[in-house]
Amino acid sequence: MRKKKVAGVFMSLMVAAGVMAGCGSANTSGDGDKDGVIKIGANLELSGGVASYGQSIKEGIELAFEEINKEGIDGKKLKLVPFDNKSDAPEAINGATKLISQDKVAAIIGAATSGNTKAQIEIAQSNSIPLLTPTGTSADVTVNKGKLNDFVFRTCFIDPFQGTVAANFAAKELNVKTAAVFIDSASDYSKGLAASFKELFTKMGGNVVIEEAYLAKDTDFHAQLTNIKGKNPDFIFVPGYYEEVGLIVKQARELGLKVPMMGADGWDSPKLVELAGKDALNNTFITNHYSSGDSDQKVQDFVKAFKAKYKDKSPDAFNALGYDSAYFIADAIKRAGSSDPKKIQKALAETDGLELITGKMKLDKNHDPIKAAVILEYQNGEQTFKTKVNP
Amino acid sequence: MEQFIQQLVNGISIGSIYALIALGYTMVYGIVKLINFAHGDVFMVGAFIGFYSITIFHLGFFPALLISMAACAIFGVLIERIAYKPLRNATRIAALITAIGVSLFIEYGTIYVRGAQLESYPDDIVPLKNFDIFGVTISGKSILILAVSICLMIVLQFIVHKTKIGKAMRAVSHDMDAARLMGINVNNTISATFAIGSALAGAAGVVFGMYYTKIEPLMGIIPGLKAFVAAVFGGIGIIPGAMTGGLILGVIEALVSAVGGSLWRDAVAFVVLILILIFRPAGLLGKNVREKV
CATH class of the missing domain: 3.40.50.2300 (Response regulator)
Known part of the structure; x- marks a missing residue:
């Protein structure tokens, strides 16, 4: 009994320390840029209920980082710091705190679901770190009660x-x-x-x-x-x-x-x-969001590169959105000319006409992408690409 | 009008599944005065046994139905012997709580063994065509469901009224002690009741899978509760009551949806239960000479 109590006090101290560490890092974070490396966190569902979403997104990001790092961004390379939030909102909060305070990332990609993304908003906002969800489609991720969450972005279109x-x-x-x-x-x-x-x-x-x-x-x-x-x-x-x-x-x-x-x-x-x-x-x-059957040259190049890296696996929409999220951030870092999270945030918000696998993207005032959707038809149980609709 | 008849057909299809499950509730209640809440889960197990017989052993619909019925009969007897028999002289509330425990055990045991993901019955097990009669589309499957249910009910009536074990069941249901004094093996008779009731639930499971495709470990909860309502509706403990109750409940649900209350469908089923308990606690057929089994 007594032991439990002591453990309880200890735990709450730990949590408090974690929170304070999170706050303290507000000024110092952004030095994700060390030794020519810019750290990007990935707070994803790598296990648990929707593990397949997180895994797919991670595959997409890794492929994109590999390609981006061939040239680098102004001589710097991107480094992915993955965190498994176990498809669980409290874990997602822990993940955001850890990525920001310990790893000092310049931005966070994730989570796959709207719920786990919303869990991190508070921390991202108070630490001024851009949070980019590849697939969180719920409208209230970026706008909460009519107020814009200015550090929160998404790569997908909304529901x-x-x-x-x-x-x-x-x-x-x-x-x-x-x-x-x-x-x-x-x-x-x-x-x-x-x-x-x-x-x-x-x-x-x-x-x-x-x-x-x-x-x-x-x-x-x-x-x-x-x-x-x-x-x-x-x-x-x-x-x-x-x-x-x-x-x-x-x-x-x-x-x-x-x-x-x-x-x-x-x-x-x-x-x-x-x-x-x-x-x-x-x-x-x-x-x-996307179809691997899209005849667009950019899409076909992506499918080819993806298959070469992942044993002939055909990329799904999660792979594509993960890949696009990486390019979305890389593009912003390049335009910001810095790895300072606040400058990256500004550049992300100004994105206009960025060519991605899932379409040409422009952000509206709610940080919601305006971009194309594909229409697929089921023929004998197979999805076939029908057409692409631009907004 | 066509639409009305179509809704009637829809209601009778789901109603006959409720009726099959309700029979098990009613038989068990008739003989040991226990609401066997695990019954809906026997139905689920039956659906899975049928599914695996079809997909792994490549059996047809009828062999799968028979295997599932046999396996569920054994399963039902096991549940009775392990969980309920030791409590036969305990209070009724103790037995009822045990039944709920058994129900949860089966549900989450199944999830532990095979995971919570759903399975879908193959589409082509019964190559039946749809019939168009005056603008009403009746799927072959609805007819098959009805046919299977009616056949099983006839067989059940035959067992209860014309066989020795049926006679024993009726005797035990009237007076357990007197039956024992007359030399009837009460334990075996109760086991037989569980076996027959569970076999019917197993059949309902396979029929459900064939008709609705989707099966999952928690699928037994709602049909189980609805069947319970059906059993009470018809008069719990009375076999023809369970059949009538099931069919009427199915039709009521379909008609509620037909007038635009599809979201109220489940609520209406339970409102029916409350009304019956208030105004006619013995059930629709409760006034008849009590022929409990």
């Missing part, structure tokens, strides 16, 4: 943007007039996409004839799909995650709903094909 792209594609390419929207009412992601889809689709003269909802973990969607079928829409927008979407697509086809269906990057998983079946997935589309 609602995909809804806009889908509406554009449905109205212009598929030429549909009526649409049904079927959302996961437990998910902000799904609601955000649906709202932006509806807004643009109606503005373009389309008509959303029915809105239905489900809850994550449901397995039976027949009733809602029957309601949708009763309205005879030309198109169904289902911005959900693959676990439910797989079953929705399958059950829709079984009920005789043959119209095109569309979703976003939440569909992107091999499990989707297993759940829905190859045939049911025909005539469905998704928006995504």
Whole structure:
């Protein structure tokens, strides 16, 4: 008992020391630049629930750093300091503190999920260290209650943007007039996409004839799909995650709903094909950040370089966004002409027209990238590149 | 109108799965007065056994169904012998809490053994076509579900009413002590009840997997609870009550969704439970001559 108490006091002292160390380093950090090396932290989900996201991003960053270091930035080289946050928000906080106070990094890349990124915002802001999430798509990562988190950036576009792209594609390419929207009412992601889809689709003269909802973990969607079928829409927008979407697509086809269906990057998983079946997935589309099937020269060069480094593995969107995040930072350091975090922050915010694998990028006033999205079509269970949509 | 009939078909499909699970609840309750909360997890185990028989041993739907039923029967007897038998003379609340413990043990034991990730039943196990009748699309699978459920219920009625073990079950359910004095082996009879109930849950698991594709270790919780509602709805302890309760509950859910309340579907199921407990605690068929099993 007594021992426990002592340990408890000791622990709280340790934590306090950690926090103070974090604060103290505010003035001194930025000397990530030592011996011609600029240290960049990577606070990623390398183990735990979404380990595959973090691992993929790290692969992308490592490839990019290798390429950048061939020439160096003004004679300096980038060095990656990885930290495994175990897919856990408290660990992500520890990671940010450690990277800033001990490793004295010039910037942090990570985390993969919006939640683990948000956990680090406080520390990044108070220490004035740029924090760049490759794949945190939630809108409130960069803007909190109407206030900009000026040291927080992202490489991916935000969720609602995909809804806009889908509406554009449905109205212009598929030429549909009526649409049904079927959302996961437990998910902000799904609601955000649906709202932006509806807004643009109606503005373009389309008509959303029915809105239905489900809850994550449901397995039976027949009733809602029957309601949708009763309205005879030309198109169904289902911005959900693959676990439910797989079953929705399958059950829709079984009920005789043959119209095109569309979703976003939440569909992107091999499990989707297993759940829905190859045939049911025909005539469905998704928006995504990137496709390895994109014929763009820059993308094809990246795919080739990636395959050469990682045993013929085809890069996914996480690989590409990790790679782009590295170039995004490298570009800012080059333009800043310094490894001072505050100057890097300024340069990041001024990014305009940077050519990346996932499209030409410009930041808006909320630090949200404005860039292209790709549309993929499922054909016999394979994703095939359909088109690229510029905003 | 077409839409209404379509919703009815949807409701009957899910309702017959509820009915299959509810039968196990009701039989066990009828004989030992125990709500076996682990029943929904036996259903989950059945779905996984069916899945592995199909994917690893490349069996067809019906062999997988039979294997799963047999394995679940054994599993049910094991649960009874290990967890419930030592508590037979304990208070009912002790047995109930044990049942919840067993349920959690099976769920998280499964996660420990194979992980929490989901599996999907192969698409082509039953190559059935859809039927279009006056604009109503009835999938072959819905018909198969209904057929399997009805067959199993007929077999169950036959066992309960025409066989020796069925007679023993009815006797034990009426009066356990009197049955024992008449020379009926009460322990074996109770085990047989668990075996039959669990086999039905196993069948429901395979049918569920075939119909809904997705199976995962926590899939038994909600169908288990719904089946419990169905059993109470029809009158717990009464076999035809479980069937009626299951089907009616399925149809109610589909109709609630049809009028736009898809998010209220689960809530309505439990509101039904509350209303039944207030106004007709014995259940729909509770007035009949009590023929408990």
